[in-house]
């Protein structure tokens with residue numbers, strides 16, 4: 001989906017995700033993702049394509065020394081900052097594109113999480129390369145993806161599907 005699509009959905013998504021994520025993240029996705037990431041106490045964590053920031057704040061509350069949520073949608077980042085202002089966790093929210101996050105040096109993070117987002121990033125290869133650059137040598141990435149069966153032909157954000165359909 002194009003950036004303006006995410007901008008238009010930002011308020012609705014913020015309402016839906018609230019402080020703890022909606023049913024699917026709460027019941028299915030986040031418990032597994034948090035297990036994959038392991039303890040974050042004392043670590044620096046990057047939350048990629050963060051939407052309303054609920055998971056970034058959760059990671060900060062779990063003891064991360066730094067938890068940064070980035071998203072290419074400015075309205076989403078503003079809503080995440082507003083939530084943070086109302087109920088502080090210490091999480092930071094940065095407007096940025098994960099395919100070129102030059103404001104952070106190489107090896108800035110111990111953990112990177114990309115929750116339900118890689119399939120929505122237009123240049124997923126570049127995003128993954130950038131995550132590799134930002135990760136410390138012993139670091140760990142945790143990600144979740146939509147199953148392709150839930151995608152809609154031609155409107156799919158799945159890079160791999162676009163390649164299949166073009167061939």
Ligand SMILES: C[S@@+](CC[C@H](N)C(=O)[O-])C[C@H]1O[C@@H](n2cnc3c(N)ncnc32)[C@H](O)[C@@H]1O
Nearest residue numbers: 006049050051071072073097098115116120121
């Ligand atoms: C399905 S939402 C996932 C939001 C969040 N991870 C969650 O679990 O609630 C996908 C997000 O990816 C963001 N996004 C898309 N392309 C991006 C990019 N290149 N860099 C950073 N964020 C991007 C969109 O703005 C949108 O907020």
